[in-house]
Amino acid sequence: MGSFQQRKAIGDEHEAYVSNRLIRRGWDVSQWGQGTLTGNVRRVLRSTDSSIRWMPDLIAARGDVLALIDCKSRMTSTTTNRHAVERAAVRAHLQLTAWTYLPVYYVFDNLDVLTPHDILTEGRTGPRSQAGSGSAYYLVGVGTGRSFDTVFGPLHHHAPLSSAA
Structure with missing residues (x-):
């Protein structure tokens, strides 16, 4: 699975890719969640059961x-053709949606888009992870997701391409 720094670099690259795709569709995008916190705050937060551990x-x-x-990023198995989302994240995101009245979307490497509700209703409980924390996951077939363009709109032809594209 790699070190935390390797996983973070992969995640950061995927976030930049998704941000660029959103910007090219006319969205204004800001970083949010744990990526905006200091390393020490993230470390302490990971030791809690707080739902803010899973902020988008x-x-x-x-x-x-x-x-x-x-x-x-890297939450889709090429062997089983299923997306995986940690069950605790789905629970936290359902609570966040209820609390904020804002939609939460999961965007995978292939730009499939699912919501926590999609995961809860279409997903199957998967085995606990053998790596890392041993967290429980929901597994959802790749064909279940909606297309990025359907959810976030079509590409604006006048939008500039960036190096993250």
């Missing part, structure tokens, strides 16, 4: 619409 990575606005986006 990005917050985006287009017009008067706000969305919370959790970027899921």
